Amino acid sequence: MSDAVEVVDLRAARTALRENAPLVHCLTNTVVQTLTANALLAVGAAPAMVDAPQEAGDFAAVASAVLINVGTVHERTAEAMRLAARSAGAAGTPWVLDPVAVGPLAYRTALAGELVGLAPAVVRGNASEVMALAGAGAGGRGVDSTAGADDAGSAAAGLAARTGGVVAVSGEVDLITDGTRTVRVGGGSALLTRTTGAGCALGALVAAYVAATGDPLAGAVAAHAHVALAAERAAATAAGPGTFAAAWLDALDAVGPDDLARADVRPA
Amino acid sequence: MSDAVEVVDLRAARTALRENAPLVHCLTNTVVQTLTANALLAVGAAPAMVDAPQEAGDFAAVASAVLINVGTVHERTAEAMRLAARSAGAAGTPWVLDPVAVGPLAYRTALAGELVGLAPAVVRGNASEVMALAGAGAGGRGVDSTAGADDAGSAAAGLAARTGGVVAVSGEVDLITDGTRTVRVGGGSALLTRTTGAGCALGALVAAYVAATGDPLAGAVAAHAHVALAAERAAATAAGPGTFAAAWLDALDAVGPDDLARADVRPA
Amino acid sequence: MSDAVEVVDLRAARTALRENAPLVHCLTNTVVQTLTANALLAVGAAPAMVDAPQEAGDFAAVASAVLINVGTVHERTAEAMRLAARSAGAAGTPWVLDPVAVGPLAYRTALAGELVGLAPAVVRGNASEVMALAGAGAGGRGVDSTAGADDAGSAAAGLAARTGGVVAVSGEVDLITDGTRTVRVGGGSALLTRTTGAGCALGALVAAYVAATGDPLAGAVAAHAHVALAAERAAATAAGPGTFAAAWLDALDAVGPDDLARADVRPA
Numbered sequence: 075m076s077d078a079v080e081v082v083d084l085r086a087a088r089t090a091l092r093e094n095a096p097l098v099h100c101l102t103n104t105v106v107q108t109l110t111a112n113a114l115l116a117v118g119a120a121p122a123m124v125d126a127p128q129e130a131g132d133f134a135a136v137a138s139a140v141l142i143n144v145g146t147v148h149e150r151t152a153e154a155m156r157l158a159a160r161s162a163g164a165a166g167t168p169w170v171l172d173p174v175a176v177g178p179l180a181y182r183t184a185l186a187g188e189l190v191g192l193a194p195a196v197v198r199g200n201a202s203e204v205m206a207l208a209g210a211g212a213g214g215r216g217v218d219s220t221a222g223a224d225d226a227g228s229a230a231a232g233l234a235a236r237t238g239g240v241v242a243v244s245g246e247v248d249l250i251t252d253g254t255r256t257v258r259v260g261g262g263s264a265l266l267t268r269t270t271g272a273g274c275a276l277g278a279l280v281a282a283y284v285a286a287t288g289d290p291l292a293g294a295v296a297a298h299a300h301v302a303l304a305a306e307r308a309a310a311t312a313a314g315p316g317t318f319a320a321a322w323l324d325a326l327d328a329v330g331p332d333d334l335a336r337a338d339v340r341p342a
Numbered sequence: 343m344s345d346a347v348e349v350v351d352l353r354a355a356r357t358a359l360r361e362n363a364p365l366v367h368c369l370t371n372t373v374v375q376t377l378t379a380n381a382l383l384a385v386g387a388a389p390a391m392v393d394a395p396q397e398a399g400d401f402a403a404v405a406s407a408v409l410i411n412v413g414t415v416h417e418r419t420a421e422a423m424r425l426a427a428r429s430a431g432a433a434g435t436p437w438v439l440d441p442v443a444v445g446p447l448a449y450r451t452a453l454a455g456e457l458v459g460l461a462p463a464v465v466r467g468n469a470s471e472v473m474a475l476a477g478a479g480a481g482g483r484g485v486d487s488t489a490g491a492d493d494a495g496s497a498a499a500g501l502a503a504r505t506g507g508v509v510a511v512s513g514e515v516d517l518i519t520d521g522t523r524t525v526r527v528g529g530g531s532a533l534l535t536r537t538t539g540a541g542c543a544l545g546a547l548v549a550a551y552v553a554a555t556g557d558p559l560a561g562a563v564a565a566h567a568h569v570a571l572a573a574e575r576a577a578a579t580a581a582g583p584g585t586f587a588a589a590w591l592d593a594l595d596a597v598g599p600d601d602l603a604r605a606d607v608r609p610a
Numbered sequence: 611m612s613d614a615v616e617v618v619d620l621r622a623a624r625t626a627l628r629e630n631a632p633l634v635h636c637l638t639n640t641v642v643q644t645l646t647a648n649a650l651l652a653v654g655a656a657p658a659m660v661d662a663p664q665e666a667g668d669f670a671a672v673a674s675a676v677l678i679n680v681g682t683v684h685e686r687t688a689e690a691m692r693l694a695a696r697s698a699g700a701a702g703t704p705w706v707l708d709p710v711a712v713g714p715l716a717y718r719t720a721l722a723g724e725l726v727g728l729a730p731a732v733v734r735g736n737a738s739e740v741m742a743l744a745g746a747g748a749g750g751r752g753v754d755s756t757a758g759a760d761d762a763g764s765a766a767a768g769l770a771a772r773t774g775g776v777v778a779v780s781g782e783v784d785l786i787t788d789g790t791r792t793v794r795v796g797g798g799s800a801l802l803t804r805t806t807g808a809g810c811a812l813g814a815l816v817a818a819y820v821a822a823t824g825d826p827l828a829g830a831v832a833a834h835a836h837v838a839l840a841a842e843r844a845a846a847t848a849a850g851p852g853t854f855a856a857a858w859l860d861a862l863d864a865v866g867p868d869d870l871a872r873a874d875v876r877p878a
Contacts, residue, residue, distance in 0.1 A: 105375040105391050107641040111806035116851050121806065123641050126684035128717035136714070148394035148418060150684060178404070181396035268595075270379035270389065315384050316591025323852025327804075373643040373659050416662035416686060446672070449664035536863075538647035538657065583652050584859025 081257055082339060087287050087296035088331040092118045096138030096285035098278055101125045101155050103145025103174065106271030109319070110141075113275035116326035117300065119282035130154035131161040139285035140169035141278045142189060144182045152185050159192045168195035168284045168293075172277035177206030190237060195290040197233060198242040198277045201226035208233040227342075231256070240290040242280065244273055248298045249342065252291045256342035259295060261302035263309035265318040272322070276301045299337035304329050349525055350607060355555050355564035356599040360386045364406035364553035366546055369393045369423050371413025371442065374539030377587070378409075381543035384594035385568065387550035398422035399429040407553035408437035409546045410457060412450045420453050427460040436463035436552045436561075440545040445474030458505060463558040465501060466510040466545045469494035476501040495610075499524070508558040510548065512541055516566045517610065520559045524610035527563060529570035531577035533586040540590070544569045567605035572597050617793055618875060623823050623832035624867040628654045632674035632821035634814055637661045637691050639681025639710065642807030645855070646677075649811035652862035653836065655818040666690035667697040675821035676705035677814045678725060680718045688721050695728045704731035704820045704829075708813035713742030726773060731826040733769060734778040734813045737762035744769040763878075767792070776826040778816065780809055784834045785878065788827045792878035795831060797838035799845035801854040808858070812837045835873035840865050 097120045102110055111121040124133045127150060134140045140162045142155045162169040171194040173186040186207055190197065197207065208229035227249055230241040234253035242250040248259040266272045276297060283300075284293030304325035312318035365388045370378055379389040392401040395418060402408045408430045410423045430437040439462040441454040454475055458465065465475065476497035495517055498509040502521035510518040516527040534540045544565060551568075552561030572593035580586035633656045638646055647657040660669045663686060670676045676698045678691045698705040707730040709722040722743055726733065733743065744765035763785055766777040770789035778786040784795040802808045812833060819836075820829030840861035848854035 103391070104372045104640045105379055108376060108644060108806060111641055112851065112855070115804045115806060122711070123639070123682055124711075124715070125682060126717060128684070129715050133715065146391055146393060148396070175390070175392075179392070179397050179401065181394060268383045270376060270383060312592075313589075314592025314595045315380065316588035316595075319380070320588055320852035320856055321849075324848075324850025327850045327852075371659070372640045373647055376644060414659055414661060416664070443658070443660075447660070447665050447669065449662060536651045538644060538651060580860075581857075582860025582863045583648065584856035584863075587648070588856055 081255060081341060082292045082295040084296055084299055084337060084339065085331040085335040087283055087292055088300070088329070088334045091283055091286040094138070094286045095120055096282050097122060098139050098141060098281045098285070099124060099133050099137035099158065100141045100143070100278055101130060101151060101158055102141060102143035102274060102278070105145060106274040109271040110275045110278045112323055113326055114278055114282060116323045117279060117282065121278070125151050125154045127153045127157055131157035134158040134161040134167060135165040137167060139281035140167060141172065141281045142169060143172035143174055143274050143277055144176065144186055145174035145274060147182055147185060155185070155189060159189055163192055168281070168290065170194060170196045170198060170277050170281040170284070172274060173197065173199045173203045173207045174274070176203050193237055194239055195284055196240045196242060196280050196294050197237065198244065198280050198294070200244050200273070204233065204241060204243050205229045240294050242294045242298060244276065250291065250294050250298060255291065257291070257295050258340050258342050259298040259302055260338035261306050263305040265309050265312065265315055266301070266305045268315040269319045269322065272301070295339060296334065299339050300326065300329055300334055303333060303337050349523060349609060350560045350563040352564055352567055352605060352607065353599040353603040355551055355560055356568070356597070356602045359551055359554040362406070362554045363388055364550050365390060366407050366409060366549045366553070367392060367401050367405035367426065368409045368411070368546055369398060369419060369426055370409060370411035370542060370546070373413060374542040377539040378543045378546045380591055381594055382546055382550060384591045385547060385550065389546070393419050393422045395421045395425055399425035402426040402429040402435060403433040405435060407549035408435060409440065409549045410437060411440035411442055411542050411545055412444065412454055413442035413542060415450055415453060423453070423457060427457055431460055436549070436558065438462060438464045438466060438545050438549040438552070440542060441465065441467045441471045441475045442542065444471050461505055462507055463552055464508045464510060464548050464562050465505065466512065466548055466562070468512050468541070472501065472509060472511050473497045508562050510562045510566060512544065518559065518562050518566060523559060525559070525563050526608050526610050527566040527570055528606035529574050531573040533577050533580065533583055534569070534573045536583040537587050537590065540569070563607055564602065567607050568594065568597055568602055571601060571605050617791060617877060618828045618831045620832055620835055620873060620875065621867040621871040623819055623828055624836070624865070624870045627819055627822040630674070630822045631656055632818050633658060634675050634677060634817045634821070635660060635669050635673035635694065636677045636814055637666060637687060637694055638677060638679035638810060638814070641681060642810040645807040646811045646814045648859055649862055650814055650818060652859045653815060653818065657814070661687050661690045663689045663693055667693035670694035670697040670703060670705070671701040673703060675817035676703060677708065677817045678705060679708035679710055679810055679813055680712065680722055681710035681810060683718055683721060691721070691725060695725055699728055704817070704826065706730060706732045706734060706813050706817040706820070708810060709733065709735045709739045709743045710810070712739050729773055730775055731820055732776045732778060732816050732830050733773065734780065734816050734830070736780050736809070740769065740777060740779050741765045776830050778830045778834060780812065786827065786830050786834060791827060793827070793831050794876050794878050795834040795838055796874035797842050799841040801845050801848065801851055802837070802841045804851040805855050805858065808837070831875055832870065835875050836862065836865055836870055839869060839873050
């Protein structure tokens with residue numbers, strides 16, 4: 075625990091997020107836009123969903139951070155994503171890539187391969203997605219992962235070395251690495267996997283925390299810890315997956331610096 | 343009741359759905375994607391929303407079932423729907439057509455007419471939509487139906503004969519027919535009609551149950567019974583239409599094989 | 611209070627909305643479609659989201675009212691918006707313009723400038739958006755407003771004079787003007803600003819009330835009062851921003867004519 079605290083100051087991260095209220099520009103899939111925006115609002119960040127090619131580049135340059143999630147990508151939004159990623163890179167704005175269902179689907183896999191070359195500060199996905207993106211091959215069936223986070227450990231480290239950023243693999247225990255240091259985040263709830271968009275919203279919270287802390291590893295860890303802790307609290311009161319989603323947003327709001335400091339975060 | 347049990351083994355259907363966890367590929371409208379995905383997760387299925395023309399055909403071939411809902415269709419998604427329907431047909435994957443607002447709107451009416459020629463396993467709509475699709479003429483005003491399910495009985499039977507599949511007409515009492523056998527499903531709650539996307543989510547559950555049971559009639563009946571039963575439970579605890587939606591998802595999760603076997607399902 | 615009652619008969623407006631159940635054609639952003647549809651259903655109106663260029667014009671002509679919200683606009687939906695606005699104008703159908711994030715983003719600002727020339731019955735936005743649309747210049751950062759409703763008072767009056775309609779500026783106290791008469795609506799809850807789409811849903815309720823009352827000023831005031839009152843009730847029971855959203859929909863449903871007549875509405 076003391077080692078984890080050395081790696082990531084969770085209390086400071088939560089405080090910074092509340093104080094900075096970062097504006098997160100989300101180019102994300104249409105299934106999860108609402109939950110993503112509400113999750114950002116709940117933690118104290120500000121969401122903006124702008125995915126027209128005419129606007130995405132300009133907006134990425136003024137946002138605090140950018141999220142690119144390829145969940146329902148198509149030609150227009152792919153173009154907007156390219157423009158946003160390039161603009162964020164040019165402006166020094168951190169951006170997060172969520173390679174939803176990359177692997178089995180050729181179109182988005184090619185796009186994600188192109189985007190990952192533009193140096194995302196963080197790549198966040200499940201084990202199958204990260205392994206596919208790392209070129210390690212994997213067998214996913216869409217948004218589910220058939221591999222655990224640990225299986226993706228070396229793929230994640232290799233990918234982080236390639237991007238110069240951080241790679242976060244969601245699973246029962248999350249694994250987050252910058253290629254050198256690796257941190258695990260435990261806790262959470264199985265109900266997260268039964269709430270559509272919870273993982274995608276996590277990607278947006280990673281972007282918010284990276285903007286607030288200025289540190290991709292600390293930001294990614296803090297976001298995962300925050301989501302896991304809020305899920306535990308929500309699971310304790312929810313009657314099922316429907317009431318869980320609302321309780322999770324309530325808990326995202328309620329988790330403060332002292333709460334976050336007690337999250338299950340440890341060096342790998 | 344004993345006749346209904348002969349037609350549809352609801353207990354077996356619910357068990358099969360939980361065991362098979364079918365992957366349902368949804369090409370559906372953007373208003374209801376979130377609720378649709380959450381309803382599928384709640385019953386134990388897996389959703390995937392893939393509606394780019396570059397991906398829809400490939401994905402339909404590997405999914406357990408496909409849902410095509412024309413609620414907010416436009417040029418790109420219409421093309422993806424055509425590709426998905428053809429690919430599903432070629433792969434022997436069952437698919438469901440939900441002809442939202444077909445009748446008063448020429449563009450989607452022509453598209454739905456084209457799609458219905460590609461042999462959907464199930465067509466699910468309200469009475470106005472089914473009558474319009476059957477060419478019987480009808481007066482809807484968008485997503486509402488001005489006719490009851492029973493008015494659409496002969497149109498539904500005729501349409502089923504034409505597609506070689508099943509036609510399900512939602513109403514106060516649902517009517518489901520394969521052109522020969524007809525089943526009614528009662529129960530439910532008026533709050534379902536005040537929750538946007540409940541009918542559209544039902545279409546996705548039909549797809550999931552058809553995949554799990556391998557039987558379009560049994561699958562369609564089980565999905566309607568499951569939705570109605572969960573709605574009754576949710577209505578008993580909800581304070582209004584907002585809390586109803588979350589309670590309905592909780593109830594979709596909670597309804598088990600023994601519960602479903604007691605649903606109000608009867609031969610017509 | 612007696613003056614306010616002279617300007618707007620809130621009791622009659624609520625009754626008219628319930629009796630007429632207006633069909634509101636929404637061309638709105640994908641983040642808020644679900645909440646917007648559910649809010650319309652909760653108050654007793656009927657939503658329809660039709661945003662294909664092939665359909666938008668035809669549908670606008672038969673709807674009771676139209677909402678155009680540029681939140682996630684792009685080339686296709688911009689074209690649909692133009693067609694819907696022109697068709698509504700030709701048919702005498704009232705329509706509402708919500709200029710989300712207009713000001714900092716050139717593409718949508720040009721579009722909104724074009725649309726505002728087509729005589730919307732009501733323009734509804736925050737202070738930054740209204741000031742930008744009025745050409746007064748403003749500094750917003752996306753969907754947030756950095757100015758208060760009162761700062762936008764003269765811009766709103768000028769814009770109303772230009773459109774011949776009503777302009778509503780959302781803020782801690784809302785300001786609604788037809789260029790001659792100005793009404794303020796108080797109440798509400800800070801949780802509204804932490805619920806994505808609450809302001810956008812308000813735009814749809816304005817459209818519904820304008821259709822039901824036949825009066826843009828009375829309709830806009832009634833919608834703002836209804837939203838504020840429901841928010842106060844929801845805030846009293848919600849445990850956080852997640853449970854607030856569902857409670858707000860419940861309260862939108864529950865607010866009746868006598869409740870609305872007691873809302874905090876006063877002449878400016």
